[in-house]
Amino acid sequence: MQLSDEQKQVGKENFNEAVGTVRDEKMTDLERQGFTRRSFIKGAAAAVPSLGAVYFGYEKLKGDPVRTAFIGTGDEGSILITQHPPDYMNIVAIADLRPSNRERAFHGDGNEHRVGLIKKLGAEPASKIQRFDNHKDLIAAKEELGLEAVVIAVPLNQHMPLAIECMQAGLHVLSEKLMAHNIDECKQIIREQKKAGVLYAVGHQRHYSVLYDNANELVKQGLLGDIKFIRAQWHRNNSWPGRDSWRKPIPKEDMEALKGKTKEWGYEDVEQMCHWRLFDKTGGGLMAELGSHQLDASSIFLGKVHPIAVQGYGGRNFYGTNGVGSKDKQEDHREVDDHVYVTFEFPGPHHPKSGKFPESETDENDIVIVTYSSINTNGLEPYGETVFGSRGTLMVHLEQEALLFKENQPGGKPGGLDQRLYVIKGKGGDVVMDTTESLAPATQAAVAGDTMQKISRGYTEEMEHFCHCIRTENFNGPNDGGLRCNGEVAMADAIMALTSNLAMKYHRRIEFKDEWFDPDSDATPETDPEIVGDIA
Ligand SMILES: NC(=O)c1ccc[n+]([C@@H]2O[C@H](COP(=O)([O-])OP(=O)(O)OC[C@H]3O[C@@H](n4cnc5c(N)ncnc54)[C@H](O)[C@@H]3O)[C@@H](O)[C@H]2O)c1
Secondary structure, three states: OOOOHHHHHHHHHHHHHHHHHHOHHHHHHHHHOOOOHHHHHHOOOOOOOOHHHHHOOOOOOOOOOEEEEEEOOOHHHHHHHHHOOOOOEEEEEEEOOOHHHHHHHHHOOOOOOOOOHHHHHOHHHHHOOEEEOOHHHHHHOHHHHOOOEEEEOOOHHHHHHHHHHHHHOOOEEEEOOOOOOOHHHHHHHHHHHHHHOOOEEEOOHHHHOHHHHHHHHHHHOOOOOOEEEEEEEEEOEOOOOOOOHHHOOOOHHHHHHHOOOOHHHOOOOHHHHHOHHHOOOOOOHHHHHHHHHHHHHHHHHOOOOOOOEEEEEEEOOOOEOOOOOOOOOOEOOOOOOOEEEEEEEEEOOOOHHHOOOOHHHOOOOOEEEEEEEEEOEOOOOOEEEEEEEOOEEEEEEOOOEEEEEEOOEOOOEOOEOOOOEEEEEOOOOOEEEEEOOOOOOOHHHHOOOOOOOOOOOOHHHHHHHHHHHHHOOOOOOHHHOOOOOEHHHHHHHHHHHHHHHHHHHHOOOEEOOHHHHOOOOOOOHHHOHHHHHHHO
8 A cells, every 4th residue: 555654654663552552551660671662662683782672571591692603694595694693603605606705795785685794793703704616515514623513504405314314413593484385394403403312493584573562463453353354465566577586697706616516406507596586396485485484474463373274366467487477577497486466364363263252252154364465576565564454444554564454433533544643551451553643753653763674673672582592491382482483383374384385276265283293193285185186
């Protein structure tokens, strides 16, 4: 939805006002520890180094920073290097197959999100970090490196084999999303993690985003009323030649170094290795790469319940190789869809599947619909989620800003996009939105009007917490102070993304089965005879 700058400002101020009121208790606790209301609301981890530690309740690290290696220093690995918290994590080595990306790990690429180790840590400390041409040589050197943990940011088809090799070597693993290429691989990872007695976490960073946590708190407190619909999207316009970030030009040095040598690492050739997102063998398409983030966010807002069913349409509607089609169409032999549209049914709080109320208070019709689209031919609405409730609407844009609007109310209490609001506590301690006559920014809002670029997307906090759990030997799950996105949580995200791929592929509505989410069961959507019949 397109909003004017004024409406955006009103929405942001409404959000901050609501967070300030709803979280007063937590705020006081934080203020006691020296955090300002402003840093709390904005999640400004850059300005306040250990905001996450205070906010999410983990301590400053006890003991030495965890000796960590990065495997895969491409686009995402380089972002994580830039965001890594040196007080918690001591990077002792990096490994990458591509010479250009080994170089980028140290020198960055001119992008402020990928500054490189030298700028991040200083030339002298960075010079002590060892570099390896592949993960096997790195693992072989684990003793001399004193290695304790790895961060894995490689193509999807290598998540499972690398995680398992590292865990079998006794290393804790923080892997990038999606957890794995299929659900059988996810289950193998969880089983191996238990056997190896190490920690395994997945980098779905919204679990560590203060912004999302604040937004979710408003949802949990019931401020939006009844939620029946969430609309999420990630739209881009890659229709101009050379704009597609999924098939960037391959540097000559990588081509020369790796030609004929990629098969042993799981890639047919250098192109498949570098453009791995385009191919079924190496990637999982738009749902794995982009949709998994939005479905993760939507399911956080719905209390992390498992979905009931999914259906959708996906197609290669833009790119192709047959030389005909729209005038902007580009030649491209990708296997994955370039446009996807899916609809999920989730249980609402009173649905029997949510398990929140006794049977007598359940209602099969309490369904929340989540729609998701990802397209390549229009970028007017980039990415985010909109939660539509009976009392209000919450929008989260680009992991950077959240807006809140109140519904129009009968009896002269206006709502809508231009309406400032304040939040009051009702008789039973519940919170409701009301409108204010004054056009002056409300108390909380007045402190949150400066630049947004300092908002942490959660990467730093995710790495801090991973190291904290290692040092405290905390193997608990997310409900007991443990990793907020452990194997089970991440597998549920993978099941949503990969089952929606099956729904699009087989053109059918698929109902999710409890056993898919059970790591001890061998059942998976990809091998379910009701979905794939005798194809599997
Ligand atoms: N959390 C997020 O928001 C987010 C954003 C982007 C990407 N990702 C994820 O990060 C992962 C990496 O994505 P990317 O964009 O950085 O890809 P990329 O292609 O830019 O980088 C991957 C790197 O892994 C290296 N690699 C592959 N196999 C290796 C091996 N055996 N040993 C050492 N290095 C190896 C490649 O040489 C390459 O440099 C993917 O799983 C992706 O989904 C997450």
